[in-house]
Amino acid sequence: MIRFENVTRTYRSGGKPALDDVSVEFHRGDFVFLIGASGSGKSTLLRMILREGLPQKGKVTVAGQNLVLMLERRVPHYRRSIGMVFQDFRLLPDKTVYDNVAFAMRVIAAPRGQIKKQVMKTLERVQLDHLARRYPHEISGGEQQRAAIARAIVNQPAIVLADEPTGNLDPRASAEVMKILRWINASGATVVMATHDRAIVDEAQRRVVQLHKGKLVRDEPRGAYDPPEGSPAWEVLSEELENSGLQASDPMPMLTQPLPVLPEPQPEPEPNQPAAAKESPGFRVREYQVTFPEDDPQHDDAEAEEPAAEVDAAAVPEFEDDEDTDTLAPVEQPSALPSPAESAAPKVPRPRASAAEATFTDTQHTVDQLRSSQPRGIFGRRKR
Numbered sequence: 133m134i135r136f137e138n139v140t141r142t143y144r145s146g147g148k149p150a151l152d153d154v155s156v157e158f159h160r161g162d163f164v165f166l167i168g169a170s171g172s173g174k175s176t177l178l179r180m181i182l183r184e185g186l187p188q189k190g191k192v193t194v195a196g197q198n199l200v201l202m203l204e205r206r207v208p209h210y211r212r213s214i215g216m217v218f219q220d221f222r223l224l225p226d227k228t229v230y231d232n233v234a235f236a237m238r239v240i241a242a243p244r245g246q247i248k249k250q251v252m253k254t255l256e257r258v259q260l261d262h263l264a265r266r267y268p269h270e271i272s273g274g275e276q277q278r279a280a281i282a283r284a285i286v287n288q289p290a291i292v293l294a295d296e297p298t299g300n301l302d303p304r305a306s307a308e309v310m311k312i313l314r315w316i317n318a319s320g321a322t323v324v325m326a327t328h329d330r331a332i333v334d335e336a337q338r339r340v341v342q343l344h345k346g347k348l349v350r351d352e353p354r355g356a357y358d359p360p361e362g363s364p365a366w367e368v369l370s371e372e373l374e375n376s377g378l379q380a381s382d383p384m385p386m387l388t389q390p391l392p393v394l395p396e397p398q399p400e401p402e403p404n405q406p407a408a409a410k411e412s413p414g415f416r417v418r419e420y421q422v423t424f425p426e427d428d429p430q431h432d433d434a435e436a437e438e439p440a441a442e443v444d445a446a447a448v449p450e451f452e453d454d455e456d457t458d459t460l461a462p463v464e465q466p467s468a469l470p471s472p473a474e475s476a477a478p479k480v481p482r483p484r485a486s487a488a489e490a491t492f493t494d495t496q497h498t499v500d501q502l503r504s505s506q507p508r509g510i511f512g513r514r515k516r
C-alpha cells in the first residue's frame with residue numbers, strides 16, 4: 133500500500149540527507165512502529181506519505197499512486213484518505229470537542245445529518261461522547277489526544293499516521309491512545325506510528341522499522357525497541373554509541389553501557405490546564421487564522437453543518453496512476469472499542485519521552501489538511 137523505493141530526501145543542498153536511500157513497504161492493515169533517535173528521519177518519512185515534501189531521488193507510491201508524479205491539484209484529495217495524529221494534539225482551541233471533530237467533515241461538505249451521526253459515533257468509540265461540549269482546555273491531555281484521533285478518523289481514512297502520539301501523555305493516557313490505535317488498525321486501517329516510547333513498542337511486539345541518520349537499519353516483523361543483539365542494527369548503533377549522544381529513550385543496543393546524562397525531568401502538567409500550558413518547551417505552535425464562516429461568533433450553529441457545496445460525485449477526479457490496483461477505500465470501523473480490561477495502564481513504568489521538537493509545528497497545516505478532507509468513497513474509485 134505504501135512503498136518507498138530508494139528514497140533520498142535532503143532539506144538543504146549539500147547537507148546530510150534526512151532520508152538516505154530508504155526502501156520500505158507498508159501493507160494494508162499493517163501496524164508499524166517507526167523508531168529511531170531524534171533527527172533520524174521519522175517525521176520526514178511520515179510527511180512524505182502525506183506528500184509534504186518529495187524525494188530528490190527515488191519513488192514513493194501509495195495505493196499505486198506515484199506521489200512524485202501526482203499533480204498538485206490532486207494532492208488535497210489524496211490527503212483525505214490519510215488521518216494524521218500529532219504529538220501536540222493540534223485541536224482548535226476555540227471549538228468544542230464535537231466541533232473539532234465535526235470540522236473535519238464540514239470542510240468536505242458532508243451532509244449535516246451524516247456529520248451529527250458520524251461525529252457522535254466516533255466520539256463514542258474513543259469514549260469522549262460525554263465530553264463533546266467541552267473545549268480542549270477543559271479536558272485532560274489524554275482526552276485531547278483522543279479527540280484529535282477522533283478528528284483524524286472521522287472520515288474513515290485507510291491510512292493513519294501518528295507522530296509521537298503518546299509523547300506528551302502519562303502511561304495511562306498513552307495506554308488509552310494505544311488501545312484506540314490498535315482498534316483502528318484492527319478495523320483495517322494501516323497505522324504507522326513514530327515513537328520514542330520504549331515500553332509501548334516492547335509491549336506491542338509489532339512490526340518495527342528503525343531509522344538511523346536517515347538510513348533504514350531495521351525492519352522486524354515483530355520486534356522490541358532495542359534491536360536484537362548481533363543484528364545489523366545493533367552493530368550500527370553499537371559503533372555509534374560512544375559519541376552519538378543517544379538519549380536513554382532512543383534505541384539502545386548495549387544497555388550495559390553507561391547511560392548519557394539525562395535532562396532534568398519536566399514537571400507533570402496540572403490537570404485541566406489550557407492546552408498551551410501543557411506543551412513542551414520545544415514546541416512551536418503558531419497562532420493561526422481560521423477564516424471559515426463557522427468561526428464567526430455571529431454564525432448560526434444550526435447552519436454550520438450545512439454542506440458548503442453539493443458534492444457532485446461524478447465531478448470528483450479519479451486517479452489514473454500506475455501499476456498497482458491497490459485502493460485507499462475508506463475503512464469501516466467496528467462497532468465498539470475493545471473491552472475495558474484492555475485499557476489498563478501498562479504494567480511497566482517508563483520514562484517520559486524527551487521533549488523532541490515537533491516537526492509538524494504549523495497548526496495551519498492541520499487546518500489546511502482538514503480543509504482538504506472529503507467524503508468517504510472517493511478514493512476507492514480509480515480508472516482502470
Ligand SMILES: Nc1ncnc2c1ncn2[C@@H]1O[C@H](COP(=O)(O)OP(=O)(O)OP(=O)(O)O)[C@@H](O)[C@H]1O
Nearest residue numbers: 143150169170171172173174175176177488489491
Ligand atoms: N524543514 C526542515 N528543514 C531543514 N531540515 C530539516 C527540516 N525538517 C527536518 N530536518 C532535518 O532532517 C533530519 C530528520 O528530521 P526529522 O524531523 O525527520 O527526524 P525525526 O526522527 O522525526 O526526529 P524527532 O524524533 O526529533 O521528531 C534532521 O536532521 C532535521 O534537522
